[in-house]
Amino acid sequence: MNDDPSVVEITVCNPKGEPLGNTIVKMYDETTYEAFKEKQTTKALWEVVTDKNGKATFVLERQKWFVRTQYRELMFVVLETLDAANYEWWSKGGTVTVGKKQSFKIVVNRQEAAKEIEKREEQPEESPFLIENGVLKGIKDSTLSQVIIPAGVKSIAPEAFWESNVESLVLNEGLESIGVQAFARSKKLASVSFPSSLKVIEKHAFEDCVSLTKVNLSHTAVEEIGSNAFRETGVNKVAFPVSLKKIGSQAFLKTQLENVVLPVSVEEIGPEAFREAVSLKSITLPNNIQKIGWQAFYGCTKLANVNYAGSMKLAEGVVESAAFEGCEALTRIILPQSIAEVQEGVFIECNKLTQIILPENVKKIGGYGLRTNYPVEKIVFKGEKAPEVEDSSLPFVDDLTSIVVPKGKLEEYKAAYVDYQKIMTENP
Structure with a gap:
């Protein structure tokens, strides 16, 4: 019996052969694919986002995907939304054998999809929206579930869709800002397409959107995610834009995020930004981060890996009080190179933390700063x-x-920390 997993590699590209990164690839079996062809909102068995090379890899474990069989008929789909009731999609697939590696290519022609959208926009119809001077202030039909924001809208007003019944949302190219509580408490909202023109996501914009699980901001121009913007949503995956500089306070508090990779442009993580994200297992921080806010990762009980990317440009960063308090799975941490100050009680109740590595620019450590x-x-x-x-x-x-210090600096550290002289050693 072959217990090796099957590996299916999907390559997604445009008609010129150029890879399409950050593209969702959906997987269906024979039954769900037939249902999908009838209704494109049919839930996929699995979704994987392509990397920068346009590759999406599905690793199919035998015990889950090949019960009592050596073969599965699987289809892989890239889906694009045209409007509330119409979709464009491209697919490839076939027979997948247990323990084998197979590859399929999906060629996505988005130009054709764009033409369909333009064609539909040319057909005049009564707007279901309340729009004044490019500001969308509300919706006339509160029962509307599939929403495509029309061209010409520059901003969405505060509370425009407060407690709405919207399930699927396509934001228009040209939209620059989403107002305070614009979609807050829209508990059925499960899908949002963000435009490249978007610059501002205000406070509480999507708070309590419990059905929203994936947020792709990678193509936007957003520089700051407002406080509480995605607080207590169902979000488990976020793709951030390279323009992002600041994540506001409580922006992702009590979300379902599992793995977070922040772009190297991020300089500030606000207070409680990821507090009690109890599913969070890993975070990649910029080496030039200038502020990790108070209780930023408080109570992230599964956080086991803290990684870093990018180069340090300014060594004036601070890790504020209780930033990692209660991270019970954390065993080892290296702070970013930009950190100059570690405030009070940063690692309190990190009961498994056994190694703390401080970068060369740290100048000050507050009370209980390195205690757990x-x-x-x-x-x-x-x-x-x-x-x-x-x-x-x-x-x-x-x-x-033990305390390990730079080579040649042992005596200086012994003089500074007299009570710890016996456990000090130099780096070899």
Whole structure:
């Protein structure tokens, strides 16, 4: 019996052969594909987003996908929304054999889809929206579930779709801002298409949209995600734009995010931005981050991996109080190179954290800054000069196994942290 997984690699490109990254590929079997052909809103068995090379890889475990069979008929689909009731889609697939690697190519012709949209826009009809001077202020029919915002709308007014029944939303190219609470408490909203023209997402814009699971902002020009913008939504995956600089306070509080990769442009993560995102397992931070806010990752109990990307340009960053408090799965952490200050109680109740590595630019550590309330095996200092500390900044000496300092700086660190001299060593 072959227990190896089947690997299906889907390549998505345009008619010129150029790869299409950040494109969702949906997988269906024989039954669900037939249902999909009748109704394009049929839920897929699995979705994978293509990488920058246009590749989407499906790894199909035998015990889940090949029960009592060696073969599956699977189809892979790229779906584009034309309007509330019409879709354009491209598919490839066939027989997939257990334990084998197979490849399919999907060629997406978005120009044809764009022509269909233009054709439909040319047909005049009564607008279901309340629009004044490019501002969409509301909707006439509160029962409308499939919404495509018309061309010419520059902004969506505060509370325009508050507690609406919208399920599917396509925002128009040319839209620049989404107002405060614009779609808040729209509990049925499950799909949003964001335009490249979008610059501003205001406070509480999508708060409590519990059916919204995926947010793709990668093609937008958004620089700041407002406070509480996606708070307590069902969001489990976000693709951020390269323009992003700031994530507001509580922006993703109590969401279902699992893996977060922030672009290197991000300089600030606001207070409680990812607080109690209890499914969050990994976060990639920019090495030039200038602020990780108060309780930014508080109570992220599954957060086990903190990674970094990009280069450091300005070493004035701060990790604010309790930023990682209660991250129970965290075992090792290296702070970004830009960090100069670690405030109070950053790692309190990180009961499995055994190694803390501080970059060379750290100059100050606040009270309880490196304490967890549990034993810590190793703290590594990279700086040539011992950071300024308070009496309570380091763990109790009995709770700390070793301190490692830069080569040639042992005596300086011993003089700075007298009570810890016996457990200090130099980097080889």
